[in-house]
Amino acid sequence: MLDQNQRPSPISPTIDLDARGVQHGFLRLPHSRDDSAWGSVMIPIAMIRNGSGPTALLTGGNHGDEYEGPLALYELARTLDPADVSGTVIIVPALNYPAFRAGTRTSPIDKGNMNRSFPGAPDGTVTQKIADYVQRHLLPRADIVLDFHSGGRTLDFVPFCAAHILPDKAQEARAFAAVEAFAAPYSVKMLEIDAVGMFDTAVEEMGKVFVTTELGGGGTARAETVRIARKGVMNVLRHTGIVAGAVERTPTSWLDMPDGDCFSFAEDDGMIETIVDLGERVQRGVVVARIHGTGRTGIAPIEIKAKMDGILAARHFPGLVKAGDCAAVVAVPQG
Numbered sequence: 001m002l003d004q005n006q007r008p009s010p011i012s013p014t015i016d017l018d019a020r021g022v023q024h025g026f027l028r029l030p031h032s033r034d035d036s037a038w039g040s041v042m043i044p045i046a047m048i049r050n051g052s053g054p055t056a057l058l059t060g061g062n063h064g065d066e067y068e069g070p071l072a073l074y075e076l077a078r079t080l081d082p083a084d085v086s087g088t089v090i091i092v093p094a095l096n097y098p099a100f101r102a103g104t105r106t107s108p109i110d111k112g113n114m115n116r117s118f119p120g121a122p123d124g125t126v127t128q129k130i131a132d133y134v135q136r137h138l139l140p141r142a143d144i145v146l147d148f149h150s151g152g153r154t155l156d157f158v159p160f161c162a163a164h165i166l167p168d169k170a171q172e173a174r175a176f177a178a179v180e181a182f183a184a185p186y187s188v189k190m191l192e193i194d195a196v197g198m199f200d201t202a203v204e205e206m207g208k209v210f211v212t213t214e215l216g217g218g219g220t221a222r223a224e225t226v227r228i229a230r231k232g233v234m235n236v237l238r239h240t241g242i243v244a245g246a247v248e249r250t251p252t253s254w255l256d257m258p259d260g261d262c263f264s265f266a267e268d269d270g271m272i273e274t275i276v277d278l279g280e281r282v283q284r285g286v287v288v289a290r291i292h293g294t295g296r297t298g299i300a301p302i303e304i305k306a307k308m309d310g311i312l313a314a315r316h317f318p319g320l321v322k323a324g325d326c327a328a329v330v331a332v333p334q335g
């Protein structure tokens, strides 16, 4: 029997991943179903290759309800002139395409969360098959990966670009240099609360540079955050030397997320009241949100307090909250 990792991927690209110039096509994943017997999931992919230089893999729509990445990357795929490229740019603007089409975080086909599905499986669910293709066929080509995220329907963030604290300090320094080049209003040294199965981890374990973002949220995109995404991706391409020219530097404030005390979770259902807005300074012990029980009147709200000094970096977005939801994230300004 073949080892799972040696089974061929069912995905076939409709573009030639070794060709030069501009190509627009699909990663075609056979998906037989009620409404299409021999149907496929067609995941858009663009590739721009010219001259010699590094390879950047740019992804959006890892979660299907986050829009700054797709808005920046469909535009980049349409407008990037190969004459301006030295190297290769692979663009997958809506990585979990079924989720993106449904406007949901996870796939409507298998409920797969792409960012918990790595390294994937060639004989797994649709989401696992996409992850496996990225893991075995796209990542080995890449020198740097920029994976766009935002808060989706349920979270809202101050706009930041981020990379992780890594055991390999040279790799970490390369990632933070790319974050600095992205030049979002905030730059974060990020702590993951649940790193298993993440795209981030898959890339970092290959020793490559991984950069991500959280650029807003609420299931939409704002004019400001789309501008940040478009400027940031060009800056990263300039930083790597794939696109010529100087990085367009603008001030960025570095934030730390030192430990799990950054996160506050709701312990009951109810209606959430934000007491401080995104980007505001908070001190340890200050109330950042209150959860009001709605079943009857006369009940005191539950207070959610900051567990450290910092700024409010993220908050629950919808007006109703459930027990276990992430209610607030505090990050610590550096220096």
Ligand SMILES: [Zn+2]
Residues within 6 Å of the ligand: 062, 063, 066, 148, 149, 150, 152
């Ligand atoms: Zn996301």
